[in-house]
Amino acid sequence: MISLQHITKTYAVGGGLTVLDDVCLEIGQGEYLGIVGPSGSGKSTMLHIMGLLDRPTSGQLSFNDRPVHALDDRELSTLRGRLVGFVFQSFHLVPQLSVSENVELPLFYQGVPRRERRERAARALAEVGMSARRRHVPSQLSGGERQRTAIARALVTEPALILADEPTGNLDSRTGGDIVALLEKLHGEGRTIVMITHDREIASHLPRVVHIRDGKLEES
Ligand SMILES: Nc1ncnc2c1ncn2[C@@H]1O[C@H](COP(=O)(O)OP(=O)(O)OP(=O)(O)O)[C@@H](O)[C@H]1O
Ligand SMILES: [Mg+2]
Numbered sequence: 001m002i003s004l005q006h007i008t009k010t011y012a013v014g015g016g017l018t019v020l021d022d023v024c025l026e027i028g029q030g031e032y033l034g035i036v037g038p039s040g041s042g043k044s045t046m047l048h049i050m051g052l053l054d055r056p057t058s059g060q061l062s063f064n065d066r067p068v069h070a071l072d073d074r075e076l077s078t079l080r081g082r083l084v085g086f087v088f089q090s091f092h093l094v095p096q097l098s099v100s101e102n103v104e105l106p107l108f109y110q111g112v113p114r115r116e117r118r119e120r121a122a123r124a125l126a127e128v129g130m131s132a133r134r135r136h137v138p139s140q141l142s143g144g145e146r147q148r149t150a151i152a153r154a155l156v157t158e159p160a161l162i163l164a165d166e167p168t169g170n171l172d173s174r175t176g177g178d179i180v181a182l183l184e185k186l187h188g189e190g191r192t193i194v195m196i197t198h199d200r201e202i203a204s205h206l207p208r209v210v211h212i213r214d215g216k217l218e219e220s
């Protein structure tokens with residue numbers, strides 16, 4: 001479904017910093033892939049490139065055999081909105097909006113009418129077990145509930161791919177375990193998920209894991 005071919009990412013700092021060095025990776029429909037590696041090894045950079053938030057310096061990225069490198073920023077951002085749902089370590093919820101409004105937001109940007117937004121947000125919130133909290137604002141939620149809300153927001157557009165960058169990084173181990181179980185359930189329902197994790201225990205339960213070290217990818 002998604003293919004990274006000879007992806008390189010270089011930053012023009014201090015004589016040039018190569019973060020990703022000739023990375024090749026294929027991810028099939030319905031896969032659940034873990035990315036592990038030391039801090040600063042390029043995990044987030046790779047996830048951002050996969051999720052069309054960032055462009056590689058060289059190499060090719062394709063979705064369903066369609067190369068995306070020739071698209072301009074506008075086209076990329078439309079494609080990103082349709083294809084990708086992001087989940088971040090620090091949730092990235094809008095503090096002034098209710099749980100339901102946060103989940104509706106991506107649909108708002110897609111121009112989906114209000115009524116349909118409500119219905120789809122309600123479905124996504126039910127899927128993550130957050131229906132009872134839909135009128136709360138983020139400050140009234142526990143960490144795990146915030147992350148569930150963020151996952152509902154990632155699901156609401158029915159993206160082909162869910163990308164999670166350390167989704168348990170700000171949670172205690174039990175709450176983190178609940179979030180991992182939720183992602184496992186979503187994978188069981190056929191969703192394609194890529195998750196960065198520092199947690200060896202979590203990584204050991206994933207069906208497939210790649211390691212990044214010095215910009216190179218190793219599969220285990
Ligand atoms: N915009 C940028 N300009 C220059 N260097 C950058 C930029 N963004 C990231 N880097 C560098 O690229 C390297 C990889 O960063 P990245 O965020 O991908 O690491 P990571 O593996 O996700 O680390 P962590 O586990 O700490 O989140 C780091 O050394 C970082 O300093
Ligand atoms: Mg990172």
